[in-house]
Amino acid sequence: MFVINPDQYSLPAYRIGPFTTKDLSQNHSICNNPKKDIESLDNYCKKRFGEYNYTVNGREAIYLALKSYQLKKTDLVTILTTSQNFYISSCVTNEIEKFCKWNREIIPETKLIFVNHEFGYIYPEMEYISSLEIPIIEDCCTTFFSQDSKGKVGKYGDFAVYSFPKFFPIQIGGLLVKNTDITIIGNSIIDQDSKLYIQKVISFYLEKQEDLLVKRSEIYDYALKIFEKMGFTERFANNRLTIPSVLMLNNHKRIKDLPSLKTHFWNHGIQTSIFYGEDAFFLPIHQSLSKTDVDYFAFVVNNLIEKQ
Structure with missing residues (x-):
C-alpha cells in the first residue's frame, strides 16, 4: 500500500538526480x-x-x-x-x-x-x-x-x-x-x-561505474514497461549508447490537465516537470531508485487519472 495525499511534513524525497539524504x-x-x-x-x-x-x-x-x-x-x-x-x-x-x-x-x-x-x-x-x-x-x-x-x-x-x-x-x-x-x-x-x-x-x-550503469538500465526498462501498460510511450528513441537522465513520456492525453500532474507529483514528494511545448512529461530514473519506488510513481499517476 502507498499513502495518497501524505502530510506535507512527511513527504518522501525523489529527485531527478540520484542524491538522497543517506x-x-x-x-x-x-x-x-x-x-x-x-x-x-x-x-x-x-x-x-x-x-x-x-x-x-x-x-x-x-x-x-x-x-x-x-x-x-x-x-x-x-x-x-x-x-x-x-x-x-x-x-x-x-x-x-x-x-x-x-x-x-x-x-x-x-x-x-x-x-x-x-x-x-x-x-x-x-x-x-x-x-x-x-x-x-x-x-x-x-x-x-x-x-x-x-x-x-x-x-x-x-x-x-x-x-x-x-x-x-x-x-x-x-x-x-x-x-x-x-x-x-x-x-x-x-x-x-x-x-x-x-x-x-x-x-x-x-569505481562502481559498471554497476551504476546496469542499475540505471534495469530501472529504466522496468519503469518504461509499467508506464507503457498505462498508455504512455517513450518520447525519445533509445539505443545502446544512450544513458537517459530522466524517463521522458508522451502523455497521449491520458492526463487531461498536464500541469496538474506536476503539482500532484510534487505534493507526493516526486520531482517532475512537463516537457513544455509538447504533451509530455518526465520523471526521475536513476540508480538510487528501486522497483518499489517506480511502483509508487505509477500509483501516484493512476490516482490522478482516476480523479479526472
Missing part, C-alpha cells in the same frame, strides 16, 4: 577517509577529456565557457536541442543572458552555437553544425555517459560542460572541458576543500 553520510565518510584517493577521477578525466577544470556546478562551467568568447551585448548565441521544441532550461538561458542575446535557429548573425544534448539524448546533427565553422559549446550536463556512434560527443565543440549531480549521488560539482586553443577567461570560485570532496567522492563512484 548519501550525505556516506559521502562524508568517503571524503574523510585518508585512504580514499583522488586519482581515479583525475585519471578518468585526463583519459576521456584531455584538458579540463572542475567547477562548482554545470551552470558555472557554462558561464566560464561563454565568458571566454568575450561576447558583446549585441552578439547572438543560437541554442539547439535534441528535440528542437521550445523547451530550454533557464539554467542555460540565464547564463547566456549575462553576456548577450539568444535564439533557437541558426541565422547569419549567429556568433556561437550552444548545443544542448537533451536528457541524455544526443543532438543528431553534430557533424553538420561542425561543418559550419561557427564556434560550438556542447552542453553535456544531462549526458555524462551517452555517446554517438563516432564517440565524439564532448569533442565537437570548443568546450563541453558536465554536471556530476545529474548522474552521481553528490550535491556539487561540474566540469569544463576545453578542446580549443581559446584561453579560459576567469576561474571557478570552487575552493580546495570542495574540489577535494568532488575528487574523492566521484572517484569512489566511478
Whole structure:
C-alpha cells in the first residue's frame, strides 16, 4: 500500500538526480577517509577529456565557457536541442543572458552555437553544425555517459560542460572541458576543500561505474514497461549508447490537465516537470531508485487519472 495525499511534513524525497539524504553520510565518510584517493577521477578525466577544470556546478562551467568568447551585448548565441521544441532550461538561458542575446535557429548573425544534448539524448546533427565553422559549446550536463556512434560527443565543440549531480549521488560539482586553443577567461570560485570532496567522492563512484550503469538500465526498462501498460510511450528513441537522465513520456492525453500532474507529483514528494511545448512529461530514473519506488510513481499517476 502507498499513502495518497501524505502530510506535507512527511513527504518522501525523489529527485531527478540520484542524491538522497543517506548519501550525505556516506559521502562524508568517503571524503574523510585518508585512504580514499583522488586519482581515479583525475585519471578518468585526463583519459576521456584531455584538458579540463572542475567547477562548482554545470551552470558555472557554462558561464566560464561563454565568458571566454568575450561576447558583446549585441552578439547572438543560437541554442539547439535534441528535440528542437521550445523547451530550454533557464539554467542555460540565464547564463547566456549575462553576456548577450539568444535564439533557437541558426541565422547569419549567429556568433556561437550552444548545443544542448537533451536528457541524455544526443543532438543528431553534430557533424553538420561542425561543418559550419561557427564556434560550438556542447552542453553535456544531462549526458555524462551517452555517446554517438563516432564517440565524439564532448569533442565537437570548443568546450563541453558536465554536471556530476545529474548522474552521481553528490550535491556539487561540474566540469569544463576545453578542446580549443581559446584561453579560459576567469576561474571557478570552487575552493580546495570542495574540489577535494568532488575528487574523492566521484572517484569512489566511478569505481562502481559498471554497476551504476546496469542499475540505471534495469530501472529504466522496468519503469518504461509499467508506464507503457498505462498508455504512455517513450518520447525519445533509445539505443545502446544512450544513458537517459530522466524517463521522458508522451502523455497521449491520458492526463487531461498536464500541469496538474506536476503539482500532484510534487505534493507526493516526486520531482517532475512537463516537457513544455509538447504533451509530455518526465520523471526521475536513476540508480538510487528501486522497483518499489517506480511502483509508487505509477500509483501516484493512476490516482490522478482516476480523479479526472
